[in-house]
Amino acid sequence: MGAWDPVWDDIFAARQWGKYPKEELIRFVARNYYAAPDRQAVRFLDLGCGFGAATWFLAREGFSVEGIDGSELIIARLRERLAAEGLTAGLVAGDAIDLPYPPAHFDCMIDLACLQHNSPDDTRRILDGVFDRLKPGGRLFSFTAAAGSWGDGLGAQVGPCTFTGITEGPFANAGLARFSDEAQIRDLYGRFELQLDLSELTVAGRAHRLSNWIVEGRKP
Ligand SMILES: C[S@@+](CC[C@H](N)C(=O)[O-])C[C@H]1O[C@@H](n2cnc3c(N)ncnc32)[C@H](O)[C@@H]1O
Numbered sequence: 737m738g739a740w741d742p743v744w745d746d747i748f749a750a751r752q753w754g755k756y757p758k759e760e761l762i763r764f765v766a767r768n769y770y771a772a773p774d775r776q777a778v779r780f781l782d783l784g785c786g787f788g789a790a791t792w793f794l795a796r797e798g799f800s801v802e803g804i805d806g807s808e809l810i811i812a813r814l815r816e817r818l819a820a821e822g823l824t825a826g827l828v829a830g831d832a833i834d835l836p837y838p839p840a841h842f843d844c845m846i847d848l849a850c851l852q853h854n855s856p857d858d859t860r861r862i863l864d865g866v867f868d869r870l871k872p873g874g875r876l877f878s879f880t881a882a883a884g885s886w887g888d889g890l891g892a893q894v895g896p897c898t899f900t901g902i903t904e905g906p907f908a909n910a911g912l913a914r915f916s917d918e919a920q921i922r923d924l925y926g927r928f929e930l931q932l933d934l935s936e937l938t939v940a941g942r943a944h945r946l947s948n949w950i951v952e953g954r955k956p
Pocket residue numbers: 739740741744753754755783784785786787788789790804805806807810830831832833847848849850851853854
């Protein structure tokens with residue numbers, strides 16, 4: 737069975753989501769890849785690319801990028817977006833649980849808020865696929881919801897750290913959301929050498945806290 741939730745088509749039909757990348761991603765890419773002698777030779781995969789926040793940025797910076805997302809609607813919009821700016825990326829409408837790429841193909845995998853919308857079991861399967869498609873020494877960058885972030889504990893619990901039917905905040909009406917604690921992150925991403933950081937932000941006059949893991953991983 738697939739892992740992608742069609743609720744994303746409803747979300748993308750109703751509003752714009754994710755035009756520009758997180759500053760944390762820009763720092764990660766700058767630190768690790770800006771000095772590459774031939775940027776076209778560096779291959780990225782943007783997992784759950786949506787409207788292309790990361791795909792657009794990486795293509796503009798001259799890297800080779802593939803993007804995959806379960807929503808055909810958003811892939812079509814991203815195609816138009818890139819074409820309008822004369823940028824290129826390989827785009828696929830498909831489920832990240834079944835990655836259509838050869839083994840050891842990518843230098844780096846980016847997850848901006850995609851994996852957090854998958855159950856722990858599905859996330860583990862997706863990350864097994866990512867591990868396989870990365871070259872030895874390849875990296876992953878994952879920006880993913882952390883325990884205690886706004887929405888955690890609301891709605892119905894459907895698994896460890898995992899909820900649906902969240903009624904307020906950034907995860908309202910966005911299907912399943914996983915708010916991982918550190919133990920779960922270390923378990924799910926355990927095949928990679930890990931560096932973990934947290935991005936913490938308050939919103940609405942400090943009424944709510946947004947907390948995200950910044951997972952940097954390396955395939956040994
Ligand atoms: C919160 S949005 C983030 C989109 C984009 N990465 C960004 O930063 O704006 C989550 C995206 O992940 C996609 N997604 C979630 N699970 C997926 C899966 N198993 N396979 C493919 N796409 C998935 C959704 O369709 C949606 O576009």
